[in-house]
Amino acid sequence: AHADQGDSPCPLVRDLLAHRLPQIRARIAELEALAERMEQALESWRDMPDGTPDGHSLCRLIESFPEEAPCSTTPSKP
Template structure:
């Protein structure tokens, strides 16, 4: 099948198929008559696998490593478990940082509710932002 058919059947764009092909995640054969890439059912299966792996947050590099293990006949499952186990604490920390950001934004909106708008005058750009306290260094930024 051609790029467009594979993309349609997988529910992705043709550019996504081309990108994954350039990254080496899909391995089509070249049609000797016209040089077009021809994809097989196996490529559709791999594309479906790639989509599932992406929903779990795996990078394309990690997915390539997983596929390489599978292509060699080795079970990639231990690698998958290890990658996910290592990533989960990072994701939880990012969620905490994003929740703290959301809390600061909500606090700022409440504080700004009754503040008048200002006009830049050479000393002030936006009094709303300038009313926010300057944060101290985060623990990971201290020497």
């Protein structure tokens, strides 16, 4: 460890934080976009009736919602 060798770990901690912060901000932006899309879905589905399952569809609500580029839901690696 740095402290055991008489070195300050502060520069390493600063570098790690400087590297990780943009990743965290990007992930937050992805999650905010996903939350907005989910809110839009709820709003557009509010007055739609439930469909009767027929074995050929996933969900009438999902299938009726316009498709957009998917958000990444894979967590960022440190």
